Amino acid sequence: xxxxxxxxxxxxxxxxxxxxxxYCVDITAVHYPKREQPFDVVYIxxxxxxxxxxxVKTLITDGERLRSAVSIWPTANWLxxxxxxxxxxxxxxxxxxxxILLPDGWKGHPLRKDYPILQQDKDWVQINLGIxxxx
Amino acid sequence: MNDSTRTAYLSPQTAQTxxxxxxxxxxxxxxxxxxxxxxTELVLNMGPQHPSTHGVLRVILKLDGEKVLGTxxxxxxxxxxxxxxxxxxxxxxxxxxxDRMDYVAAVSNGLGYCEAVEKLFATEAPQRAQYxxxxxxxxxxxxxxxxxxxxxxxxxxxxxxxxYCFRDREEILKIFEKYCGARLTTHxxxxxxxxxxxxxxxxxxxxxxxxxxxxxxxxxxxxxxxNRIWVGRTKGIGILKPEDxxxxxxxxPVLRASGVxxxxxxxxxxxxxxxxxxxxxxxxxxxxxxxxxxxxxxxRQSVRIIRQAVDGLPSGPIVAKIPKxxxxxxxxxxxxxxxxxxxxxxxxxxDGSTQPYRVRxxxxxxxxxxxxxxMVRGMLVADVVAVIGTLDIVLGEVDR
Amino acid sequence: xxxxxxxYLSSNVTPGEAGDYLWATIYILLVVIGISLAVLAMNxxxxxxxxxxxxxxxxxxxxxHGLLQPVADAVKLLTKEDIIPxxxxxxxxxxAPVVVTMTAFTTFLVVPFGRTHAxxxxxxxxxxxxxxxxxxVLGIIMAGWxxxxxxPLLGSLRSSAQMVSYEIAMGFAIVSAVLMTSLQxxxxxxxxxxxxxxxxxxxxWFIFKYFPLGFLAFAIFAIAMVAETNxxxxxxxxxxxxxxxGFHTEYSGFRWSLFFLAEYGAMLAVxxxxxxxxxxxxxxxFPNWLSGALWDLAFSLVPALSFFVLAGLSLLGVVxxxxxxxxxxxxxxxxxxxxxxxxxxxxxxxxxVRVRVQDIFWFVAKVAFFMYLYIWYRGTFPRYRxxxxxxxxxxxxxxxxxxxxxxxxxxxVRQELWGVLAGVSR
Numbered sequence: 001x002x003x004x005x006x007x008x009x010x011x012x013x014x015x016x017x018x019x020x021x022x023y024c025v026d027i028t029a030v031h032y033p034k035r036e037q038p039f040d041v042v043y044i045x046x047x048x049x050x051x052x053x054x055x056v057k058t059l060i061t062d063g064e065r066l067r068s069a070v071s072i073w074p075t076a077n078w079l080x081x082x083x084x085x086x087x088x089x090x091x092x093x094x095x096x097x098x099x100i101l102l103p104d105g106w107k108g109h110p111l112r113k114d115y116p117i118l119q120q121d122k123d124w125v126q127i128n129l130g131i132x133x134x135x
Numbered sequence: 136m137n138d139s140t141r142t143a144y145l146s147p148q149t150a151q152t153x154x155x156x157x158x159x160x161x162x163x164x165x166x167x168x169x170x171x172x173x174x175t176e177l178v179l180n181m182g183p184q185h186p187s188t189h190g191v192l193r194v195i196l197k198l199d200g201e202k203v204l205g206t207x208x209x210x211x212x213x214x215x216x217x218x219x220x221x222x223x224x225x226x227x228x229x230x231x232x233x234d235r236m237d238y239v240a241a242v243s244n245g246l247g248y249c250e251a252v253e254k255l256f257a258t259e260a261p262q263r264a265q266y267x268x269x270x271x272x273x274x275x276x277x278x279x280x281x282x283x284x285x286x287x288x289x290x291x292x293x294x295x296x297x298x299y300c301f302r303d304r305e306e307i308l309k310i311f312e313k314y315c316g317a318r319l320t321t322h323x324x325x326x327x328x329x330x331x332x333x334x335x336x337x338x339x340x341x342x343x344x345x346x347x348x349x350x351x352x353x354x355x356x357x358x359x360x361x362n363r364i365w366v367g368r369t370k371g372i373g374i375l376k377p378e379d380x381x382x383x384x385x386x387x388p389v390l391r392a393s394g395v396x397x398x399x400x401x402x403x404x405x406x407x408x409x410x411x412x413x414x415x416x417x418x419x420x421x422x423x424x425x426x427x428x429x430x431x432x433x434x435r436q437s438v439r440i441i442r443q444a445v446d447g448l449p450s451g452p453i454v455a456k457i458p459k460x461x462x463x464x465x466x467x468x469x470x471x472x473x474x475x476x477x478x479x480x481x482x483x484x485x486d487g488s489t490q491p492y493r494v495r496x497x498x499x500x501x502x503x504x505x506x507x508x509x510m511v512r513g514m515l516v517a518d519v520v521a522v523i524g525t526l527d528i529v530l531g532e533v534d535r
Numbered sequence: 536x537x538x539x540x541x542x543y544l545s546s547n548v549t550p551g552e553a554g555d556y557l558w559a560t561i562y563i564l565l566v567v568i569g570i571s572l573a574v575l576a577m578n579x580x581x582x583x584x585x586x587x588x589x590x591x592x593x594x595x596x597x598x599x600h601g602l603l604q605p606v607a608d609a610v611k612l613l614t615k616e617d618i619i620p621x622x623x624x625x626x627x628x629x630x631a632p633v634v635v636t637m638t639a640f641t642t643f644l645v646v647p648f649g650r651t652h653a654x655x656x657x658x659x660x661x662x663x664x665x666x667x668x669x670x671x672v673l674g675i676i677m678a679g680w681x682x683x684x685x686x687p688l689l690g691s692l693r694s695s696a697q698m699v700s701y702e703i704a705m706g707f708a709i710v711s712a713v714l715m716t717s718l719q720x721x722x723x724x725x726x727x728x729x730x731x732x733x734x735x736x737x738x739x740w741f742i743f744k745y746f747p748l749g750f751l752a753f754a755i756f757a758i759a760m761v762a763e764t765n766x767x768x769x770x771x772x773x774x775x776x777x778x779x780x781g782f783h784t785e786y787s788g789f790r791w792s793l794f795f796l797a798e799y800g801a802m803l804a805v806x807x808x809x810x811x812x813x814x815x816x817x818x819x820x821f822p823n824w825l826s827g828a829l830w831d832l833a834f835s836l837v838p839a840l841s842f843f844v845l846a847g848l849s850l851l852g853v854v855x856x857x858x859x860x861x862x863x864x865x866x867x868x869x870x871x872x873x874x875x876x877x878x879x880x881x882x883x884x885x886x887x888v889r890v891r892v893q894d895i896f897w898f899v900a901k902v903a904f905f906m907y908l909y910i911w912y913r914g915t916f917p918r919y920r921x922x923x924x925x926x927x928x929x930x931x932x933x934x935x936x937x938x939x940x941x942x943x944x945x946x947x948v949r950q951e952l953w954g955v956l957a958g959v960s961r
Contacts (some may be wrong), residue, residue, distance in 0.1 A: 013508060023381050023384060026482060028497075042467075046471055048381065048395070078504075100211060103250035113222075292916070293916065295914050358915075364919055365917050367919070368920055
């Protein structure tokens with residue numbers, strides 16, 4: 001199911017409360033650089049009651065912020081942190097939005113398609129590890 | 136579906152309370168008004184290198200004397216960028232990478248990935264391949280639980296179960312080695328089926344293992360289950376109520392020990408699990424002791440499944456008819472399996488080329504680790520180690 | 536000189552009692568060497584037995600079947616760099632291991648290996664041992680405090696709290712055993728030799744006296760002594776307490792080996808107390824039921840026989856060694872070791888030696904049983920959490936110990952009461 005980013009939070013909340021999708025399986029994102037709305041934020045939800053799984057997708061532009069789903073499902077805490085870490089998508093209302101897998105001072109968001117993987121974050125490596133580059 | 140089947144996977148009390156619980160009540164965010172470095176409290180760092188945190192996990196504990204007030208997990212020490220790598224490899228080339236994530240139970244990672252890609256192609260592996268896959272995956276489940284049991288007992292102080300468990304794991308790894316040549320990172324399955332035929336004596340080896348293992352699992356139970364020191368260290372520790380489990384997205388034995396009778400092998404059967412008769416063990420209190428019992432029972436149920444699969448192993452091809460150069464149709468798929476640690480999911484986006492556009496791995500340990508904070512509030516420092524052990528974390532999976 | 540030696544050999548009191556300085560000094564030296572050798576042997580035994588319980592082999596390479604492993608460990612520890620933490624209080628840091636080791640060794644002044652085989656026999660023997668081992672707690676606190684580091688301090692405080700708590704339970708158990716010494720003669724004694732003589736006179740080991748009272752006191756002591764020496768399952772201060780190694784974290788090399796020596800010495804000391812108080816010290820099994828010259832002879836041959844059995848096992852090991860050139864040195868070593876054991880066995884056959892030494896053998900055999908129990912516990916039980924540990928010490932062992940003392944006292948005064956009680960309970 002594809003929803004508009006503006007009503008995304010509302011839809012998720014309705015899904016949890018009315019449709020009993022009480023288990024947030026995953027929150028992830030996909031980057032399509034050539035589209036006008038490059039990011040696809042995907043919420044995968046599951047209902048124990050109906051034994052059904054649903055995918056809620058919303059398309060957002062670069063820099064657009066989504067409302068955090070932490071108040072609906074506490075699972076979303078780390079899942080959204082990872083989306084932020086890897087893609088740079090920020091969530092409003094998230095209690096502690098900071099990098100989770102990469103070191104805190106890292107520049108760049110690796111899973112974006114335009115991330116320069118060979119250049120990586122040379123600065124961080126040089127400052128913190130004292131070596132010329134990670135290659 | 137009528138009401139009785141709808142609530143079939145929930146214990147009665149969960150079904151009743153679920154309606155009323157709202158998300159803000161489930162997670163205590165009461166430490167928000169205090170700074171993390173309050174002067175009267177001690178901040179203790181269980182650093183990345185530590186004998187009891189299985190892998191490189193850093194846990195920052197805020198203590199009041201001995202009691203834990205809050206924790207913060209710092210992960211990412213083992214982040215290898217597996218998802219980014221996937222975008223630059225073909226589907227078959229990526230297969231060995233998935234083993235390296237949950238390296239303790241490599242076979243089930245491979246199973247999930249192969250099934251997800253097969254779902255993209257809308258095919259299924261042939262019957263014989265499915266049975267072989269099930270046998271190997273259940274052996275892998277036992278192996279993973281053995282590692283868990285040995286290391287968990289070691290953390291709590293019992294030195295001997297570690298060696299006994301690894302002795303059993305040796306037998307399983309010997310079977311893996313005979314089957315596909317590798318013990319740990321097996322790369323046992325291919326997209327479309329299995330590449331290796333079951334070797335001569337495969338069924339006999341599995342049967343021998345099952346026969347030898349059941350009395351041994353009784354031995355482990357005898358050593359620990361009624362031992363009052365063990366019970367004292369694990370009963371009432373790290374309690375996680377079923378509503379919290381569901382809200383925090385915890386799956387696997389942790390969820391089942393809290394009383395929620397839910398297993399993906401029964402709820403959304405994949406492979407040939409429909410053909411097998413097994414039970415889902417559940418616990419009552421959701422404490423460490425229940426998780427221990429659930430996992431021991433799961434091992435026994437796995438033995439049951441292996442016996443049924445070995446007895447009913449059909450003949451036939453072991454790989455389905457898929458093109459040599461894998462170019463799945465454009466689309467997305469999410470497929471999850473019941474890995475030993477929980478729900479392992481693969482979300483694959485294909486753009487029609489030979490390389491996946493995006494592979495997202497939903498790691499059970501990552502989501503389970505979030506629950507650590509809730510579980511150790513109010514416990515003593517010595518219990519934190521027990522709770523980390525009982526969550527069955529593999530950092531390779533948490534960090535990918 | 537020769538006269539002095541002969542005079543001792545035919546005496547029937549300990550050198551200390553006889554005021555014999557020469558032999559007392561010799562005994563002190565023997566005791567110190569003996570404890571060190573025992574600790575070395577314990578190191579090897581612990582590693583081997585624990586390994587065999589865990590279906591692995593243990594040290595096999597260093598000497599034949601790892602027999603030289605303790606020597607290798609000792610050499611390594613002696614040649615290690617001596618690191619002193621930066622802000623440590625040097626005097627206290629230096630003296631803490633000395634205090635702990637000294638107290639562990641001093642307790643052996645009164646341990647009787649036989650009627651005449653003790654350095655001396657104080658009439659407050661048990662109290663002396665208990666008091667001196669309490670002094671060891673001071674050494675632990677000194678060690679933790681002087682390390683100038685957060686975690687050793689907490690570890691040492693925990694260790695000392697645990698040791699102090701369990702000393703109380705030990706005290707109660709000891710009191711109930713001492714009460715039993717007064718049953719026949721009307722006057723009790725705290726002297727270690729006196730306690731064994733009392734068991735001899737009453738013709739029953741105190742563990743079996745007024746069954747199950749004696750056994751209960753023994754059990755309380757057995758549990759408390761494991762906690763007293765910070766061994767599994769009560770070893771949280773040592774194992775991963777506060778995520779480091781407890782009070783001896785900052786000690787390396789020789790200083791650490793002193794702590795190690797002290798720990799095993801303390802284990803030996805409390806085992807000696809247990810053996811003396813409940814298991815009849817140096818008395819051979821069944822001195823009254825199986826009495827007579829023939830039985831005496833048979834039992835006096837047991838030490839020699841046990842050494843022959845050990846020698847036989849070593850020779851069996853020699854036969855089973857792989858017959859490849861790399862193993863020649865080990866095979867030769869094991870053969871020599873087996874022959875040495877056999878030679879000791881032969882010396883023990885000589886009547887003169889046999890008569891004097893058999894007490895020592897029985898005492899050592901019983902203490903060795905306790906050492907095996909220590910290793911067995913380590914291999915079997917998980918660890919108690921600290922608060923559970925303290926709970927067991929204060930809420931379980933202390934009331935139980937108190938109860939045992941009171942019931943022993945009552946029963947002791949009115950011995951006929953026991954017949955009534957025993958009859959009722961059966």
